Amino acid sequence: MRSAGSRGADESAEEGVALNTASSRGQPVIRADHLDLTFQTGDGPVHALSDVSLTIGKGDFVSFIGPSGCGKTTLLRVIADLEQPTGGQISVNGVSPEQARLNRAYGYVFQAAGLYPWRTIARNVALPLEIMGYSKAERHERVARTLELVNLTGFENKFPWQLSGGMQQRASIARALAFDADILLMDEPFGALDEIVRDHLNEQLLQLWARTTKTIAFVTHSIPEAVYLSTRIVVMSPRPGRVTDVIESTLPRDRPLDIRETPEFLEIAHRVREGLRAGHSYEDA
Amino acid sequence: MRSAGSRGADESAEEGVALNTASSRGQPVIRADHLDLTFQTGDGPVHALSDVSLTIGKGDFVSFIGPSGCGKTTLLRVIADLEQPTGGQISVNGVSPEQARLNRAYGYVFQAAGLYPWRTIARNVALPLEIMGYSKAERHERVARTLELVNLTGFENKFPWQLSGGMQQRASIARALAFDADILLMDEPFGALDEIVRDHLNEQLLQLWARTTKTIAFVTHSIPEAVYLSTRIVVMSPRPGRVTDVIESTLPRDRPLDIRETPEFLEIAHRVREGLRAGHSYEDA
Amino acid sequence: ADEVTLQLKWVTQAQFAGYYVAEDKGFYDEENLDVTIKPGGPDIAPPQVIAGGGADVIIDWMPSALASREKGVPLVNIAQPFKSSGMMLTCRKDTGITKPADFKGKTLGVWFYGNEYPFLSWMSQLGIATDGSDGGVTVLKQGFNVDPLLQKQADCVSTMTYNEYWQIIDAGIPADELVVFKYQDQGVATLEDGLYVLESKLEDPVFVDKMVRFVRASMKGWKWAEANPDAAAEIVLENDASGAQTEKHQKRMMGEIAKLTAGSNGALSEEDYTRTVDTLLAGGSDPVISKKPEGAWTHAITDEALK
Amino acid sequence: MGGGKTIPILVVVAAIIGIWYAATVWLNTPWQLGVYEREGRDWTASDLIVDTMAQERPVLPSPHQVAVEIWQTTAEKKVTSKRSLVYHAWITLSATLAGFAMGTVLGVVLAVAIVHNRATDRSVMPWVIASQTIPILAIAPMIIVVLNAVGLSGLLPKALISTYLSFFPVVVGMVKGLRAPEAIQLDLMRTYSASTSQVFWKLRWPHSMPYLFASMKVAVAISLVGAIVGELPTGAVAGLGARLLAGSYYGQTVQIWSALIVAALLASVLVTLVGAAGGYVSRRMGVRP
């Protein structure tokens, strides 16, 4: 049951969509139309996504934020063709998610590192390259480059369990960056890192994104992180998982770390927090 | 190798200790004296704790913050008699940690939820009560009360894997609160929660702490959380794990959420961040 | 040379000395035969082996062969080197058994796996129940050895004159503490260790010729073994791949075997055959064979071989 | 083998030998008393202990009798002699290894089919279980006869019985192992749109290695049992099974026990070797020590 205080979320979401498609930042890369997804479980159906409509343009950096269990991971998985929607339409790069997956259109960073324990760090990062048939020299070069990027040079020949949790997470990010997919889907990639390391990687990610024209869909629990990184922030609410607000960032593309103390930044963060709070007005918040 | 930039940490720690013992907030509950802990591993010894001295008085709320692998968990485990120091002295409630453990002096929240998959949520929370021999009625009453506290009412009969990660973490907090131990040892209890839930639980925890005279030792990666909750913040640095700074909070005991926007708060947060950054000046940051 | 595969009924031992001697002394070579001797064992049913094409000729006891014939394996006896039966029931004297009537209420060890027919016929002639009912005997399926008697788990056990009996003696129980009942003496002897082939094969003159030569050479082997028991035992030992047999035991066994083969030139005696069939048909409730067999033996081979 | 295990194993073995000696005296006493009675001889407790440990056909032979027998039949005989246990162990070992190799391959192939094809999983798995409830010793003779009928003899029939017994643990273990990768690891492969064979070789196969070696340890031991069982209906001409049987047949308990002990030692050597191979592979693969 929604409390009286919650806003007319559905409308605002529709509004957001309308707005985005209009402001043609780039041609749409991901386009979801009235997506629905219901899990059938023993206890009965779980509505993980309900009527989600969304357009992400080329070069966008979109963050998803929302309470635990609101369907962020599920939405990313639908985009990645790891889950089938039970209703609605979705296209990625203009084709179906399955075709996009077969085209190796995206790199995915899971919520957990999920490294293969029998491969060294370098070989873990090389795994997608092997599968996609890169030459040995190319593999070598790319592994070195991406490990450098996440500050893991020197740990090539270590096994995952010889690294701390944070280092493992960085290795899994390197794995997703190693092949130059145009789309990056990242599910709470910096969750297990302490603030300093997190800041560092946030900067690196922004630089990467600024250098290339990658499109990034990014799930996070941290409001400052979402505001700092994104061009757009999608706020979701649970049961059923819906988009309650889409916030355009007015920050410049070039963002030093201390932008986070500017009033503009705090203003956006405030708006996100409000959106989030509205979505929380359910009994299990 | 420590970089030139790091401060004379040892002295400052000693200083902090001296200061604390002087400002006798309550009688000391946890008192560590020149603690050392070295793990013997295949690769050689790992110095997890080195010369840690610390006094925590009754009713203190002490946060530990520091980069990953600096020994926060290890220190909590030593207090809980889950690890034996290789040097130095430690007493809890004036007796040895082992005696304190046998007296069931503390509740411990682990970094991961660690619920028993074969027990429902209610029975997981009831587990310590069963072991400590509470009556059935009492158990029932306490389980209901603590589940209410962490906002899990209605999920009593679900099994752990039927809950989202955040809900599991809340259940594990409930489990530690169910029996009224005087000391709470909490290891990143709110790590997997989104900001709103985290704020809510932060408030709840502060209220609980204010109502009772519990002593709380709290590990976190979040600087605002540490500042918001604590009466004292212990900053640690790794390899070997040492206390580099102890920061007394000048915030009042009564802390509304928006205290986090006051200059005083930001000033303390800044000091913590500086301390943390100093500890990070090692090669694998 | 023509190939012949012989399946024995039991492991390599002096019981089969004739064949090993014929092989060793070159009697088979003389007949231009290349004979493969396959040892048997507790899990080998020779009729099954021959039905599956694993042998040309097998050694079996007649009750088992006749029973198999009724089950659709048309075995025909082509030669009978063993004249007498070596089967006995051996009891400890302290059980108080002195005559067959005393068996009632006692525990008897019996070999199964097709070797139980003579026993069952005998008991039914005596009117003693073997199904565990009152006034009958308790039957145990005896394992490979005489332990049940030594361990006093059974009052009597089945033995062969040439083998298990001596194991009891070797174990230290003197002969005067034992009572033996030979099937031969009880008038229920059945023919043992005959040579059998499949009926259909006998329609092939080439095969018949091979068997004639085989029987001729084998009988020569048997007679040599009877005459030179110790040397025959040595030959058997050389052929024992398991390396488990002892010289003492095999020499003694050869001596006893010679007593059983004595009096047979290899030809089946019709009188012995009739006695065997009658004994089997007399077995009341658990008939070994239900009707008089037809064509279960032939003299065609021995007639030719012994010319 | 870690050095930390040697002393405990020695202590346990010593305890077993102690119990064994006590049992020897206890179990052989009834017969020995009968002997004394028959000979009408007086005896003392020490006579009894010495004599029960030196019977020719004991109910339970004493450890040193077995040790002497093993020594005589291994070290003091030429290995090519039919009276050498080394010779018999070799015969059994060759069938064991052949059967083990075939069983492992069959088990892995079945497991791969089961993991990749739902119909195979649903229809074959219950019958794989049922197949193991058939007492192999019961049908071993028939199998041997049938194989003989189609012209197979010698090593192969025995090895096939080993195969029948040893493929089961491999199927069960490998099905579990090939399915062990977590959903996230499979999803990762899916995001790379890896082919089925890439998923197999880069994820399922390496992931299942610990399961493979764990089940191969069981399989090699059970293969040995299969080879021994298979020796009985092939005429028990040679091999440890033949020794066991001949020993049984002549009531030679010392011979039975020495064949048994050699079989058990052989089994433990094989299991240790498989374990070492597994350890080598997992070390090569970088599994946490």
Add this chain to the structure above:
Amino acid sequence: MTRLQAGLAAAVGLLGLLGLVLPLSAETGLLDTPFLTTFAVLCAASLFRFRNPLPVSVDGCLTLAAGLALPMSLTVIDRGSAGFWCLAAAGWLAAWLFVERLTASRRGGRWTALAVPVLFGVTLLVLWEVVTRGLNVPQVLLPPPSAIGARFAASIPILWADFQQTFLKAVLIGYALGCGSAFLVAIAIDRSPFLQRGLLPVGNLISALPIIGIAPIMVMWFGFDWPSKAAVVIVMTFFPMLVNTVAGLAEAGRMERDLMRTYAAGYWQTLVKLRLPAAAPFIFNALKINSTLALIGAIVAEFFGTPIVGMGFRISTEVGRMNVDMVWAEIAVAAVAGSAFFGAVALVERAVTFWHPSNRT
């Protein structure tokens, strides 16, 4: 349709065509066997399925037709030739295709879960029947299932008596004692790492002892009746249970144990509330392995001396008497009893360890 399914359909069609063309047997023609002819025509029609995947029920009908036509035509054809074997192969592939499509269609749930293995088993039986009778395999080597079934029906009292002796006495008692004592010993040595390190390798060694070696010894020690068989079962089941229970008791995670430590829980509290539940998957693993081992052990032990009743006794004597159909009837009892025992343990496992990831659906 998947590639596999299309391939199967094509093979069924081609074999059906061949069956129509090639001779069925020396003296029998197509017209003497209307059933078989109908079946062959149906198969040939299956070639058209590439275009137009017919509903699963069509496959069901085809399979049913194969199951009826092949055995029935055996009365007319006494020794199959090329055409007949083509049709037999077609029948087998048709059944396979049916199974393939049944499992592919996700409807049905529990019902297909049961039907598929049954169908597979029935296919095996029909093939067995067709092969043994079509090739005139001697009864003493391998009787057809129909003969085994007839013998089974005629010997129910004997089979029941054997079942009681072997299963209800030796197996169940041996299993309970073996598993039970191993469980207790495991808990006893759990407190002594020394014993664990010493006993487990030696235990593995003993469990590698071939039963054929132990069985005669047990008969010698415990007599001819079921106690000696139960003893063999105890020896066989003891070590798998011991090893698994010890491994299972070590399974509880470090954090879970630490939690108990923070509660200052006693040894027994930790055992009952944490370590036994965590060990349950391992314990059930052993109980499942042992359920088949126990039956095999008891039956084999009966080869080495028994009273004249019992499944192993019957099997070993009836082979010698050339009553191979009785042997298979006895084996069928063993397989059914063993599978049921295994299934029962598996059901209990599902109920007790419902929480384990492998049991969550």
